[in-house]
Amino acid sequence: MFVDFSLLYFFIPIFFIISITPGLCMTLALTMGITIGLKNTMKMMVGELLGVLLVASSAVISGSTIINSYPIGFIIFKYVGGLYLVYIGYNMIKSKGSLSINLDGSHKFHISFFKLASQGFITAIANPKGWAFFIAMVPAFINYKNPIVPQMTSLIIIIVIIEFLSLMIYALGGQVLGTILKKQNNIKLINSIAGIMMIGVGVWLALS
Numbered sequence: 001m002f003v004d005f006s007l008l009y010f011f012i013p014i015f016f017i018i019s020i021t022p023g024l025c026m027t028l029a030l031t032m033g034i035t036i037g038l039k040n041t042m043k044m045m046v047g048e049l050l051g052v053l054l055v056a057s058s059a060v061i062s063g064s065t066i067i068n069s070y071p072i073g074f075i076i077f078k079y080v081g082g083l084y085l086v087y088i089g090y091n092m093i094k095s096k097g098s099l100s101i102n103l104d105g106s107h108k109f110h111i112s113f114f115k116l117a118s119q120g121f122i123t124a125i126a127n128p129k130g131w132a133f134f135i136a137m138v139p140a141f142i143n144y145k146n147p148i149v150p151q152m153t154s155l156i157i158i159i160v161i162i163e164f165l166s167l168m169i170y171a172l173g174g175q176v177l178g179t180i181l182k183k184q185n186n187i188k189l190i191n192s193i194a195g196i197m198m199i200g201v202g203v204w205l206a207l208s
Contacts (some may be wrong), residue, residue: 002203007141007142007143007151008141008154008155008158010141011033011155012143012158012160014137015158015159015162016162016166017044018133019162019163020169022059022164022166023127024123024127024201024202024204025048025052025120025123025124025127025163025167026166026167026170027050027197027200027204028044028085028119028198028201029041029044029045029048029167029170029171029174029200030170030171030172030173030174030197031121031194031197031198032044032116032169032172032174032194032202033170033172033173033174033175033177033178034174034175034177034178034181034193034194034197035092035194036111038168038171038172038175038179039170040111040116041167041171041175042171043111043113043116043117043120044116044117044119044120045120045126045164045167045168045171046117046120047117047118047119047120047121048120048121048124048163049120049121049124049160049163049167050117050120050121050124051074051120051121051122051123051124051125052124052130052150052159052160052161052163053124053156053159054124055125055127055130055131055134056138056155056156056159056160057122057152069208072169077132079206080099080124081122081123081126081206082202082203082204082206082207083202083206084119084122084202085119085123085198085201085202086198086199086202086203086206087202088198088202089117089194089195089196089197089198089200089201089202090195091195092191092192092194092195092198093191093192093195093196093199094191094195114186121139123201138155141155142155148175155166159169178194181193183195193207
């Protein structure tokens with residue numbers, strides 16, 4: 001048997017609990033769900049899931065080697081990504097930028113797929129906690145007596161599916177919250193809440 005299903009059955013609930021716990025990517029999904037809605041947030045999810053796929057694959061194969069070989073580059077990338085998110089959050093608080101809602105309640109969501117996907121991708125791969133989890137935990141769910149590739153493939157597929165479901169939950173929750181606030185004409189409040197959360201994600205990313 002190429003895949004040890006007993007380990008997979010144990011891995012699924014553990015990773016779901018870890019994935020659904022509020023973190024950088026989930027907070028980003030919630031924030032975008034509030035202002036740009038589920039459909040547009042899914043563009044960010046594409047980049048985030050590609051980032052998770054890259055991190056999971058790299059971490060299992062040689063994650064610690066990558067981080068140890070380029071520590072300064074990793075830190076710079078993390079800070080640049082964090083500062084960019086802080087900048088976006090500041091503009092949202094001021095009701096400026098493509099992610100905010102116009103004060104009359106209209107939208108200006110002409111943001112490109114690439115821009116949103118890039119934000120998700122950067123947040124995923126610059127998150128050191130993600131690397132630490134995959135380096136420390138994933139190997140524990142691999143039976144080295146069996147072929148490695150089928151097991152890694154199965155784990156990565158499960159990781160991406162669970163991460164997608166968790167992101168959808170947060171983005172949908174954000175959209176519902178945004179809709180409720182819009183009905184109460186709290187446009188500035190929506191932008192402020194989303195902006196503060198975005199700044200929080202940026203600071204979290206830079207300092208983590």
